Amino acid sequence: MNIAMINGSPKLRKSNSDHLLKTLEPLISTGHEITHYNINKKPLTPGQYNELCGMDILIIAFPLYVDGVPSHLFRMLVTLEEYMKTRREKDIYVYTLMNNGFFEGKQNHIALEIIQNWCIRSGLIFGQGLGQGAGEMMDFIEKVPLGTGPLKNLGKAMESLAHNVHSQSIDESMLFSPNFPRFAWKFAATHSFWNATAKKNGLKKKDIRRTL
Structure with a gap:
C-alpha cells in the first residue's frame, strides 16, 4: 500500500507530531511505501495534492490549537477536499494522531470530529484517531520505550492503529492521558x-x- 504521513505541526523541527509519526512508522513500514509531507515548511504543490489522491492511506498528525485544527493544516485540508472530489479514483482511509497540552487526552474530541466531518465531505473513509494528552511531555520522555512507564497507553494505542492501517480497518478512536x-x-x-x-x-x- 501507499501511505502518506502528513505532519500538520507549525513547528519546523522537534514537534510532537513528528515524534508520533516516527514512533508509528516502524510499526507499519513493512510491505508498504511511505511518503512524508511536511506542510509546515511550504504549501503543497498541485502535484503533491494529486499524489495524495492516489494514496491508499493518509495519516495526519497535528497538535491541538484552540480545541481545533491548526489554521495552516485547515487550509490544506480545504484544498485537498476539492482535489479528492474530482481526482480520487479509489477508497482512501484516513487515520489521525493528535496531541494537546492539557493533561487529559479527551480534550482532542472536537478536533477528532473535525477530521471525521472532513472525511465525509471529501468522500474518504475515517479509520481511527488517537489523542495523546500532555503532549509537551513527549520531548522529555522520548527515550522511554514505547508501551512502558508513562507511554503504556500510547503503546497500546499505536499497536491498535498499526493493526488497522495494515488491514485498512475502521476502529474506535482512543483519547488518553499519559500513565503519569x-x-x-x-x-x-x-x-x-x-x-x-x-x-x-x-x-x-x-x-x-x-x-x-
Whole structure:
C-alpha cells in the first residue's frame, strides 16, 4: 500500500507530531511505501495534492490549537477536499494522531470530529484517531520505550492503529492521558518548563503571574 504521513505541526523541527509519526512508522513500514509531507515548511504543490489522491492511506498528525485544527493544516485540508472530489479514483482511509497540552487526552474530541466531518465531505473513509494528552511531555520522555512507564497507553494505542492501517480497518478512536500522576505532571510542567522558559527569556516567576 501507499501511505502518506502528513505532519500538520507549525513547528519546523522537534514537534510532537513528528515524534508520533516516527514512533508509528516502524510499526507499519513493512510491505508498504511511505511518503512524508511536511506542510509546515511550504504549501503543497498541485502535484503533491494529486499524489495524495492516489494514496491508499493518509495519516495526519497535528497538535491541538484552540480545541481545533491548526489554521495552516485547515487550509490544506480545504484544498485537498476539492482535489479528492474530482481526482480520487479509489477508497482512501484516513487515520489521525493528535496531541494537546492539557493533561487529559479527551480534550482532542472536537478536533477528532473535525477530521471525521472532513472525511465525509471529501468522500474518504475515517479509520481511527488517537489523542495523546500532555503532549509537551513527549520531548522529555522520548527515550522511554514505547508501551512502558508513562507511554503504556500510547503503546497500546499505536499497536491498535498499526493493526488497522495494515488491514485498512475502521476502529474506535482512543483519547488518553499519559500513565503519569496528574499532580506530578503539573509540578514538572511548572518548574521544569514554564519557570525554566521564563528564566531563559529574562523573566521571573512573578512576571508569569502578572496581569495586564
